[in-house]
Amino acid sequence: MYVAVKGGEAAIDAAHAQLAARRRGDPDLAALTVAQIRDQMALAVARIMAEGSLYDPDLAALALKQAWGDVAEAIFLVRAYRTTLPRLAVTRPLDTAAMAVQRRVSATFKDLPGGQVLGPTFDYTHRLIDFALAAEHGEDASNPPPSAEEPLDAAMPRIADILDTDGLIEPETDADDPDPDAPVPDLTRAPLTFPAGRALRLQALARGDEGFLLSLAYSSQRGHGTTHPFAGEIRMGTVEVEIIPEDLGFPVTIGVVTVTECQMVNQFQGSRTAPPQFTRGYGLVFGFAERKAMAMALVDRALRAPDLGEAVVAPVQDEEFVLSHLDVVEASGFVQHLKLPHYVDFQAELDAVRRMRRAASGEGASS
Amino acid sequence: MASAAPSPDPDTAARQRWMRVLSLAPVDRLEAAWRDVSDPPVPRTARPPEIGTAMVTGRAGGTGARFNLGEMTLTRCAVAIDGADGATRVGHGAVAGRASRHAELAALFDALLQDPARRDELTKAVIEPLAAFLEERRCDESRQAAASRVDFFTMVRGE
Numbered sequence: 001m002y003v004a005v006k007g008g009e010a011a012i013d014a015a016h017a018q019l020a021a022r023r024r025g026d027p028d029l030a031a032l033t034v035a036q037i038r039d040q041m042a043l044a045v046a047r048i049m050a051e052g053s054l055y056d057p058d059l060a061a062l063a064l065k066q067a068w069g070d071v072a073e074a075i076f077l078v079r080a081y082r083t084t085l086p087r088l089a090v091t092r093p094l095d096t097a098a099m100a101v102q103r104r105v106s107a108t109f110k111d112l113p114g115g116q117v118l119g120p121t122f123d124y125t126h127r128l129i130d131f132a133l134a135a136e137h138g139e140d141a142s143n144p145p146p147s148a149e150e151p152l153d154a155a156m157p158r159i160a161d162i163l164d165t166d167g168l169i170e171p172e173t174d175a176d177d178p179d180p181d182a183p184v185p186d187l188t189r190a191p192l193t194f195p196a197g198r199a200l201r202l203q204a205l206a207r208g209d210e211g212f213l214l215s216l217a218y219s220s221q222r223g224h225g226t227t228h229p230f231a232g233e234i235r236m237g238t239v240e241v242e243i244i245p246e247d248l249g250f251p252v253t254i255g256v257v258t259v260t261e262c263q264m265v266n267q268f269q270g271s272r273t274a275p276p277q278f279t280r281g282y283g284l285v286f287g288f289a290e291r292k293a294m295a296m297a298l299v300d301r302a303l304r305a306p307d308l309g310e311a312v313v314a315p316v317q318d319e320e321f322v323l324s325h326l327d328v329v330e331a332s333g334f335v336q337h338l339k340l341p342h343y344v345d346f347q348a349e350l351d352a353v354r355r356m357r358r359a360a361s362g363e364g365a366s367s
Numbered sequence: 368m369a370s371a372a373p374s375p376d377p378d379t380a381a382r383q384r385w386m387r388v389l390s391l392a393p394v395d396r397l398e399a400a401w402r403d404v405s406d407p408p409v410p411r412t413a414r415p416p417e418i419g420t421a422m423v424t425g426r427a428g429g430t431g432a433r434f435n436l437g438e439m440t441l442t443r444c445a446v447a448i449d450g451a452d453g454a455t456r457v458g459h460g461a462v463a464g465r466a467s468r469h470a471e472l473a474a475l476f477d478a479l480l481q482d483p484a485r486r487d488e489l490t491k492a493v494i495e496p497l498a499a500f501l502e503e504r505r506c507d508e509s510r511q512a513a514a515s516r517v518d519f520f521t522m523v524r525g526e
Binding site: 041049050053054055056060085086087088089090091092093094097100101102110111115116117118120127144146147148149150151152158160161170172173174176177180184185186187188199200203204206207237240241243245247248250251252254255256257259261263280282284286289311340 | 379382383386387390391417418419420422423424425426427429430432433434435436437438439440441443445457459461462463464465481489500505506507508509510511512513514515516517519
């Protein structure tokens, strides 16, 4: 418990002024523009959009600027802003098969239709600091990447679509969605209850803290909740978004979003009701966010343990544990609330400890 | 794949095509095209630009049951334009982002394009060049991606 504390207004004003000055940094250096942050810190911007659960690159870049580069704080700003906006529409489900692919790799099939497309990846870089970037004019913008004669194949089948035809992988179809007009459960509109089900889990994972999900995914790979995953496919690119405006009654395209999708393929021994086959974990994240999408897919699969008749033996398989602790705004708020005044609580505990010590020493004297 | 997608009548299909182009086009190009509209109409605001969100949905595994991925910002707007034939046509704009002017321009062109007296000229002068620009941009990006496609070859070892 903490009690309201008055006073300190002048100190708070001064603290805010300090924060503003420190955020701005050396006034002799040019201030960053939002456009520079949006374009040149695009992966930080992507993380803010994913965990802020609001796709708007300019807004996320502005939040990062305001937050002095603190991504978690920027996510909080975006979440707070989101609550001020009316929800005007629900989009039609993204068709990731129709993605304008910028990157697409599979660790399960070398020669998959459409090919392996590396795109703008850190993979195969040597992770050596490039001091040329520190030079004032070290960057040559006049050196564009090469282009092939032909664009990518129009058809880029998803890995599951390839395995699906042989029945070797569990199917996922819109038959899983018996009433296509029914609203999708939404954790921003109703408090979470357990069991939450996969739709709410995927929503929570998509906006969950990347670090937490990464560690959980890692724990499952190391044996805490055994999985045998393969990265069936990872793809990144832009997808057109459609809504059906009430006034029109037909779908219209409103724009594009960049997303990263990961299909994990897991070995499954089979159960009384299901034959041995591959099962699936799914990751879908706003922006270019491959690490997050892969972690999400691993955790999604692990959380399906009860549905697949597997024993729940590890944290990563425990829906209530994972969903209760994956949100960076909630976690940050609860940890950091400890710095708020707890003077009365602490005074009470101090008194209690003193009483216990007196009692203990009194007993010691009488024995 | 998705629900509520009966095949649209030809007029609706044409309108969906131009609304898509208007949403995806860069706003400065729309602004320039608006300046070039001959005999500019006097539009009335039917619904002023409103900024809100759309909840983006995905499907588990890409093809399964729907789930909420997260929201995106969305601006919508509606304008009414009286045609030379005396009919009033309402144009709608719904575009990603906090983009009042973009939504407004999309709505203005949507209203004008519904007017049979203007449609062919505007399609030729505005929509087709923008569609070509978007397709060229998509193709350029795809060709860049294709340059990083891996060509595997197998090393024959031994002898």
